[in-house]
Structure formats: C-alpha cells, structure tokens
Amino acid sequence: MTGDLAGTCAELAQLIPCLGDALERDNHGDGPGRAWHGILVVNTDVLHALLTISREVPPISRHIAGLLGEKPPSDIDAMLRQFPRWNERLASLERNVTITAPWRWLALTKRALGLRKPDTVLPQPCPWADTHPENHPPRETLILAGAEGFLRTDHGQLRVEWVAAGRIYCPAPHCGASWSQAEWPLLERILDMAVA
Numbered sequence: 001m002t003g004d005l006a007g008t009c010a011e012l013a014q015l016i017p018c019l020g021d022a023l024e025r026d027n028h029g030d031g032p033g034r035a036w037h038g039i040l041v042v043n044t045d046v047l048h049a050l051l052t053i054s055r056e057v058p059p060i061s062r063h064i065a066g067l068l069g070e071k072p073p074s075d076i077d078a079m080l081r082q083f084p085r086w087n088e089r090l091a092s093l094e095r096n097v098t099i100t101a102p103w104r105w106l107a108l109t110k111r112a113l114g115l116r117k118p119d120t121v122l123p124q125p126c127p128w129a130d131t132h133p134e135n136h137p138p139r140e141t142l143i144l145a146g147a148e149g150f151l152r153t154d155h156g157q158l159r160v161e162w163v164a165a166g167r168i169y170c171p172a173p174h175c176g177a178s179w180s181q182a183e184w185p186l187l188e189r190i191l192d193m194a195v196a
C-alpha cells in the first residue's frame with residue numbers, strides 16, 4: 001500500500017471511467033473479448049472491478065456519512081472525493097474507524113486495466129517466520145511487488161508511466177514485514193545471517 005488516501009481516491013476517480021471504456025471496447029470487437037459461439041465474452045477482470053466498486057462504494061459511503069451525521073453524495077465520483085475529508089473527520093472525532101477500502105479498489109482497478117505488473121515470488125523465506133509470534137506460516141516466501149503504471153497527461157495525450165515499486169514484502173497475514181529498495185542491503189544481511 002503506497003500513497004495517501006486523497007491521492008488514491010483521485011487516481012481511482014480518474015481510472016473508473018477507463019474501466020467502463022475497456023468493457024465497451026472489448027464488447028465491440030476491437031479488444032480481446034467478443035462474441036464466441038454466440039456468447040458475449042467480456043473481460044472478467046474489468047467486469048469484476050466495475051461490479052465490486054459499484055457494489056461496495058455506496059454502502060460504505062452511506063455508513064460513514066451516517067456516522068458523521070452527513071448526507072452521502074449521490075454518485076460514486078463524489079463519494080470518492082469525500083473519503084479523505086471523512087477520514088480526517090473520523091480521526092478528529094476519535095471514532096475507531098479508518099477508511100482503507102480505496103487502496104483495495106485501486107489495486108483491483110489497476111490489475112484489470114493492466115496497470116500493475118505481476119509480483120515476483122522470491123526464493124527466500126520470510127526472515128521473521130521463526131521469531132514472529134503465532135501463526136506465521138514457516139516457509140512463507142518473500143514477494144517482490146510488480147511495477148505500477150500511472151496515467152499522466154503529456155501535451156494533452158494520456159500516457160502510462162511505469163514506476164518500479166522496489167518493495168519486497170511478506171504475504172503472510174499479520175506479518176507486515178516490508179523493505180523498500182533502500183533497505184535491500186539490510187534485508188540481504190538479515191537473510192545471510194539466517195542462512196549462516
């Protein structure tokens with residue numbers, strides 16, 4: 001998870017129309033999905049992202065707005081724009097609620113649009129597997145996060161800028177071990193010590 005909530009929501013609002021376009025394009029015979037033996041074939045990742053967002057954003061918005069005594073906006077775009085402010089209000093009121101779902105929606109959207117390269121499974125096990133308290137799977141191997149694409153406007157043209165995440169993390173639930181690229185030498189030393 002990188003970036004702040006405001007940036008995440010803004011990027012999501014920018015990309016959601018692209019999901020609609022991708023579905024439309026696939027269904028008009030230009031994309032990989034089209035009718036096959038008379039059956040309409042759609043890009044299921046795109047459809048799944050669209051359905052998840054349209055199913056999850058309104059109830060979460062209504063719930064949060066309700067907690068804050070506000071009226072929720074009527075469309076998804078406007079709801080996304082309220083999330084950062086709502087999160088600040090929740091924090092200032094010391095309500096024990098934090099809005100985290102937009103990161104998951106953004107990850108889903110980026111994968112569906114091909115803006116997220118696959119992760120690489122590394123051969124090394126998580127160095128905290130032995131020392132971390134309880135339920136850490138003993139041989140959980142580390143993962144190198146795939147590069148992420150960002151849409152940028154360049155002289156009125158949209159282009160994709162690829163940014164290497166440079167993050168190695170442990171996928172075990174509740175472990176939370178993560179190293180940025182600057183911390184890789186440290187991780188190498190830890191792994192060498194574990195082998196020695």
Ligand SMILES: [Zn+2]
Binds near residue numbers: 136171175
């Ligand atoms: Zn771990």
